[in-house]
Amino acid sequence: MSDTKKIIKGCLAGNRRDQELLYRRHAAKLYAVCLQYSGNDEEARDILQEGFIKIFENLGHYKHEGSFEGWMRRITVNTALEKFRSRHNLYRVDDIDTIKEPDAEPDNHDYAGLEANDLLTIIRELPSKYRMVFNLYALEGYSHKEISKMVNISEGTSKSNLSRARVILQRRVGSYTGIKKKVVNE
Amino acid sequence: MNEKEANIDLLFRNGLKDFEVIPPPGVWDGIHSAIKIKSRQFIYLRTAAVITVLLALSFLTYRWSRQISVVQPASEISLNVPDYSPVFSKQGNRQQITAEKKSAPVKNNPGILAETFPTTDNAMEGEVSASTDQILKIQETKDLNLTKNDFIRRPKPFPVITPERNSYNSKYSELQYLPENIAVKPQKRWSIAAMASPTYYSNFNTGNDAFSKQLSSAEQPLMSYSGGLAFSYKISKRFSIQSGLYYSSLGQKVDGITSFDGFQKYETSKGGPNFEVLTTNGTIYTSNPNVFLASVGSDRVVTTYTKDVFDPKKASLQPISNSLDQNFSYLELPLIVRYKIVDKAIGINLIGGVSYNFLVNNSVYTTSEDGTRYSIGKTDGLNPLTLSSSLGMGMEYNFTGKLSLNLEPTFRYYLNPFSSTSGSYIHPYSFGIFSGISYKF
Structure with missing residues (x-):
């Protein structure tokens, strides 16, 4: 079993150490993505936090097909997108x-x-x-x-x-x- | 133009690829508290679901067993139906009782005054049967002048045979002729038992991680115990199901951790844990600011207060102990099936089943030589609900009709790990000899 799989299994079992390990391994890269999608640091921080909560909640759905990092990035981008839409949902920008x-x-x-x-x-x-x-x-x-x-x-x-x-x-x-x-x- | 525009796309795509920025502190705390609340909600839901399923199973089993107990008497009668029905025949002045195959058309046989007795009685489907002696008595009351010598063949016991029975009372009056050994006694199906056992606890480490193996080498099981109340219901002569509520306490000693008292005046990290201790059952986070921990011969203690930062001996801290005790307590809800192999004065049962174990206490402490116990903190990442399987052999000595002594050597294996630290999955097992007393009602 690969290291990532072990960590994911640990996270799914609710193990705090594995959850923290997963965060520490990928937080820096995902935070850079959050910064690219946000105009200020506070917003980037919120995207990172909400994105990671979604990652942990949906870990059971990850099928171990394709890159795990890519899967996490997609969730983070979607979180940024949701934030963007919630800010711009008053009108269609046509x-x-x-x-x-x-x-x-x-x-x-x-x-x-x-x-x-x-x-x-x-x-x-x-x-x-x-x-x-x-x-x-x-x-x-x-x-x-x-x-x-x-x-x-x-x-x-x-x-x-x-x-x-x-x-x-x-x-x-x-x-x-x-x-x-x-x-x-x- | 497009090519030039694509250049700027490539510039950003390649330039920002693999770019990393350390997130601000505190983000992880927010994430962890959020997922902890959600997982707790999930655990409550799962626990509620398990309890509902167990209650539903118990109710269904109870209903099912009630139906069996209603149907059972009729089946007992059918089992007692003899192959032969007696035929009373008169030849001259003598009367003979013969046993003929039920299928034989005795009644229609001319020349023989025959009286065939029914094998079942529609009016009264009780557990009633009579031996030949009873037949004689019955026949004597009918002034048939029968003697024992008049029998040609003695059939085996068969249901009560009186053709003139028309009412329940008349039938009931005949029950007095039944032999005592076939009198029906109400079965005691329920029993309650109080059981307790010291248990030997250890674990299988299914991980292949070298570090976890190193960790487990310095861990020794503590003497544990288990006990509680069990209710069982006899669903058939040999099978019974059992549930109840048990409390079990188990744990392990972690060697190679030196603890010191009196650290509070030196510690600077207000609130957070000063030390993390890595064990195969999960990480211990300290919550007692007065205790200083250091690992001996390993790096299982993680702290900012390393040797170069703080020396407990120079600070004249009071040594406490060289080990930590991890203790876990569970409330157990078992669902056990028993199969009676030997049903005598000393009965032997085969026991197997599962148990849902709810974590109710998680503590880590260290004890000084004078017996003073210092609380250290808790083990993190323990599964709040575990499932264990058990297999055992029960010996039961019935010293009265209702009370019995029980002795049950039982092996228990935890199907899901206590916790799952990366690289190691610890499946504990325990062995105990439960003893106790049970009361049937």
């Missing part, structure tokens, strides 16, 4: 469809020197609607059709949000690398 897409600047930036911390900071500066679509599309690999159902927007809005997110990210990445180079040269 009005953005009517806004003309901005022209993207040529992607001729040199991204060298950017670290994961910088990327996280940049992505968290995005407006939440753009950040959610960009994360789901670019990082999780969902299609616009899937995203439209998950976020309760039209496919057009999903494409538009992605496009806007990319433009903003390109600009921010550009300015970040410029600043970094300046600092290094000085």
Whole structure:
């Protein structure tokens, strides 16, 4: 029996040591995911906590098929999505469809020197609607059709949000690398 | 454009892949308290379900056994039906009683004045039978002038045979002729027993983890005991079912842990456990701030107060002991089936069944040489409900009709582990010789 299986079995038996072990092993990676999906630390912390509670509650349903880490990540992303939907459930955000897409600047930036911390900071500066679509599309690999159902927007809005997110990210990445180079040269 | 856009996607996807950020402290506490409440709710539900099932089973068994006891007399009669029915025949002045096959059409046989007796009596389906002597007596009352010498063949006992029985009273009056050894006595089906036993407790470690084996090597079973009240119901001559309520206490001694008294003035972590002690039954979290623990020859004590941080000898702490005692107490709800192998003055039973065990006490303590007991804390992660199976051989000496002495060597194996620390799954077992007294009613 693999180590992960043993820990899962222990968690299912209600063993606190195994539960804590599972948390300590995966919390850091999942917290990084939570930060990518949230604009502030408090929200990220809530997503992590609620996500882990769901993970423990649903451990019995995990079939040991595919990556356990991927399974936990999906639960965490879904928790972030639920939080997002609860904040934006008052209206359907299709009005953005009517806004003309901005022209993207040529992607001729040199991204060298950017670290994961910088990327996280940049992505968290995005407006939440753009950040959610960009994360789901670019990082999780969902299609616009899937995203439209998950976020309760039209496919057009999903494409538009992605496009806007990319433009903003390109600009921010550009300015970040410029600043970094300046600092290094000085 | 799309390619360039995809570049920014790749930049973030690859850049954030495997990225880790340590979460703020306190998140785990929130998660743990939430899942603990939910698991407790689940345990209550499961316990309620188990009790409901047991009650339902007991009720159904009771109903079933009632139905059996109603049907049983009729079946006893059918068992007593003889193969032969007596035939009274007159030949001249002499009367003969012969036994003919029931199927033989004696009545219709011309030349023989025959009187066939019924083998069953619809008016009274009691456990009544009579020997040939009774037949004689009955016939004498009918002035048939029969003597014992008139018998050609003596049939075996058969049901009461009086053709002129028309009322219950007349039939009942004939019961006085029945031999005493077939008188029906009301069966005592219920019994209550008080049993107790010292038990030897140990465990099977089904894990293959080297660390858990190292842990178990320094653990010794403590002398345990078990006792309680048992109710049993006899569902047939040989089978009976038993339930009741038992209390059992078991535990183990963990060697290689030195304890000291007087630590409270040095400890700085207010509230939380100062020490964690790893055992095969789970982790002990200390709750007594006055006790300092250190492991000898192993790393089973986890603490921030390591040797380089705090030395109990330099602080002149008072040594208590070199071991800890883990104690677990359970309330047990057994469901046992007994099969009587020998049904004599000394009866022998085969006993087997399961028992639901509810954890009611979980304590860890250490005892100084002068006998002072210091509470340490609790073992974490113990299953609050365990299921055990038991197999035993019971000896019963009936010294009166109602009271009997019982002696029952019993082996018990816990089907689910006490706790499941990673890498080790401890299935305890115990052996005890239960003795006690039982009363039948």
